Amino acid sequence: MKxxxxxxxxxxxLVLTFxxxxxxxxxEPKEKEEMEAKTPKDTFNLKTAKTEIVDANTxxxxxxxxxxxxxxxxxxxxxxxxxxxxxPAIMGRENIQSTMASIMNSGIEKVELRTINVWGTKDxxxxxxxxxxxxxxxxxxxxxxxVLWKKVDGEWHLFRDIFNSDLSPD
Numbered sequence: 001m002k003x004x005x006x007x008x009x010x011x012x013x014l015v016l017t018f019x020x021x022x023x024x025x026x027x028e029p030k031e032k033e034e035m036e037a038k039t040p041k042d043t044f045n046l047k048t049a050k051t052e053i054v055d056a057n058t059x060x061x062x063x064x065x066x067x068x069x070x071x072x073x074x075x076x077x078x079x080x081x082x083x084x085x086x087x088p089a090i091m092g093r094e095n096i097q098s099t100m101a102s103i104m105n106s107g108i109e110k111v112e113l114r115t116i117n118v119w120g121t122k123d124x125x126x127x128x129x130x131x132x133x134x135x136x137x138x139x140x141x142x143x144x145x146x147v148l149w150k151k152v153d154g155e156w157h158l159f160r161d162i163f164n165s166d167l168s169p170d
Contacts, residue, residue: 044122050115052156053127053149057113064111067104073097076158077150083162110134113145125149125156131163142166 056075063072073093076082082090082099090099112132119126126148133141145163149156 046118046120046125049120049125049149049156050118053118053125054115056149056156056158057115057129061111061113064100064104065109069097069101069104072100076161077152080158081160082158083160085164107135108133108140109136120149123151124159 060072060075063075073096076093076096078093080091080093080096082096084090084099090096110133112134114130116128116130118128126146129145129147131143131145132139143163143165145161147158147162148160150159151157
């Protein structure tokens with residue numbers, strides 16, 4: 001008799017344990033959903049990033065047309081590299097500002113930038129594009145570029161800027 005009461009109590013304990021265990025697992029998805037709701041989602045959207053980069057390129061062209069080499073240099077990260085054909089890499093904002101001023105003083109008065117595509121993540125985006133340079137309203141060069149954009153304080157800045165001409169050297 002004692003043994004059947006023991007087995008009955010043991011069976012009841014096992015059923016109770018199993019029931020509690022299943023109930024805890026049933027609550028896991030709800031707890032997971034609540035935790036996910038409290039955790040901010042990664043809100044990176046490549047389409048939005050592309051729009052922001054196109055806008056930054058518009059700003060670049062405006063600053064260039066205004067001959068604002070200081071404002072233009074501020075579009076670059078502190079540790080940026082500007083890599084143009086026929087020249088070693090120009091490093092840092094101060095040197096980029098000086099180079100931009102020299103290019104402006106050479107007579108290049110307008111820069112058109114056209115974004116073809118972008119790829120990347122929330123912190124670093126690669127842009128492929130085409131550029132056209134004008135002097136006295138006449139196209140003097142066209143080419144292609146790759147820019148690595150880096151997110152700094154919530155804004156995209158040029159981190160690596162490399163371009164070259166489509167025209168053959170004469």
